[in-house]
Amino acid sequence: MDSPKNLQLLVSEFEAPQITSRSSFAPTDQRFAKSGTEIGTHHPLVSVGSGLAAAIYGHAPQEDERRPLTRYLSGLAAQLYRLSLRCLNERLDRNNGLALPQVYTMPATESLVEVTRGRPADLRHYFVAHDPSRPLRPEYDPDLVLPSESLQAFGDPVGRPSIVPNLAPGTLVMMRPRLAVESLQAHRHMVLLGEPGSGKSAFVRHLAWALAQRELGEKVDNTALRGWDDRRHALPILLPLRQLAARLARDGSSDATLYAALRDELRNFCAEPIDTLLDRAIGQRYSVAVA
Numbered sequence: 001m002d003s004p005k006n007l008q009l010l011v012s013e014f015e016a017p018q019i020t021s022r023s024s025f026a027p028t029d030q031r032f033a034k035s036g037t038e039i040g041t042h043h044p045l046v047s048v049g050s051g052l053a054a055a056i057y058g059h060a061p062q063e064d065e066r067r068p069l070t071r072y073l074s075g076l077a078a079q080l081y082r083l084s085l086r087c088l089n090e091r092l093d094r095n096n097g098l099a100l101p102q103v104y105t106m107p108a109t110e111s112l113v114e115v116t117r118g119r120p121a122d123l124r125h126y127f128v129a130h131d132p133s134r135p136l137r138p139e140y141d142p143d144l145v146l147p148s149e150s151l152q153a154f155g156d157p158v159g160r161p162s163i164v165p166n167l168a169p170g171t172l173v174m175m176r177p178r179l180a181v182e183s184l185q186a187h188r189h190m191v192l193l194g195e196p197g198s199g200k201s202a203f204v205r206h207l208a209w210a211l212a213q214r215e216l217g218e219k220v221d222n223t224a225l226r227g228w229d230d231r232r233h234a235l236p237i238l239l240p241l242r243q244l245a246a247r248l249a250r251d252g253s254s255d256a257t258l259y260a261a262l263r264d265e266l267r268n269f270c271a272e273p274i275d276t277l278l279d280r281a282i283g284q285r286y287s288v289a290v291a
Contacts, residue, residue, distance in 0.1 A: 052215045055233040056280045068272040069235075073212040075269025076236065080209040083202070101222035104206045107192070107199055108147030108177035112163070117173040120156055126174060127153075147177045148226055181207070182227030208236040235281045237265050262287075 053061035053069050061069075083098045116123065120132035128134040132153070135141070142150040154164055154173045164173050180203060183190055194200050211234050213223040219230070244261050251257045259278070266274045281287040 052233045052235060052286065056235070056277065056284055056286050058280075058284070065277070068270045068274050068277055070216070071272065072266050072270040072274065073216050076238065077209055077212040077216065079269070080205050080212075080238070083205070100202070100206055100209060104202055105146060105199065106148060106226060107180045107194075107203050109180060109183055111178040111183070112152065112175040113178045113182070114164075115151065115174045115176050117155075117164075117171055119170060120172050123153075123172050123174060126151060132156075132172060142177075148179060149176075151176050179227050181225045185227060185229060185232075204238065208238045211236040233286055235287045237262055237287060239265055 050061055050066055052073075053066040056069075057065055081100055083100055083103065124130040124132055126132075126136055126140055128137055136151060136153065138144050139149070140151040142152065151174050154175060155167050155171050156169065167173065180190075180192060184207075192200050192203060207225075210223045210225050214225075215233065215235075239261060244258070247261050248257055251260070259282075262282075263275065263278055266278060278287075
């Protein structure tokens with residue numbers, strides 16, 4: 001595994017062993033483009049955040065319990081909504097960058113998930129000219145479509161190697177890449193690796209932004225997280241590893257140092273006391289730290 005300085009993503013507070021995945025990306029998915037007014041900048045504080053607050057506190061939240069959470073989520077979502085282009089060209093950044101949902105594409109891991117299996121004749125509609133001996137149709141071709149829409153075929157007919165154990169003769173298996181969010185659902189810790197510019201930071205920002213938006217009641221197309229359980233609440237905390245590493249070097253490696261770093265991230269967007277909120281979120285496993 002790479003050294004800590006090369007780790008680009010840390011997601012905690014899930015309930016399964018650690019996994020290491022490598023990301024792969026496809027062209028921008030315009031289905032998640034934003035329309036209308038900007039999302040994530042204005043939320044009435046009287047009606048949102050109650051679901052997460054109730055999950056964290058274990059009861060219907062009082063206003064002084066819900067308000068700090070709502071202010072934090074609103075501030076985080078507003079900050080993450082736009083991607084700066086200053087590193088590419090200052091002139092491109094004059095209009096405050098690009099809207100994150102308009103350019104984001106969900107990454108996939110190298111793991112595969114079975115979609116269906118059967119006789120080649122029953123699955124012929126996935127292939128060019130309905131012939132399983134020919135390539136997949138363009139709408140399923142991994143080189144042409146998003147990872148979430150792509151497929152791979154394994155098994156018969158001859159020439160399609162199988163990675164599926166104990167596959168019966170005369171059987172085709174259609175598989176797709178496991179999306180990064182699906183891995184988050186199954187693993188307590190995850191490290192996302194990829195080449196520079198492959199989208200690791202965009203994934204982190206979008207994950208935190210989308211979780212914040214969803215807890216603020218914005219469960220719409222451009223906050224969709226395919227593979228995420230909509231019944232699951234989460235408090236996103238964006239904690240840059242470079243910043244954390246400097247703090248650990250200065251204050252020592254301890255739970256107290258990590259807690260202080262998380263608390264300061266919440267305080268960046270909320271001036272009200274948030275220690276109780278953070279304590280409860282960590283204790284109830286409702287926090288998601290991404291870096």
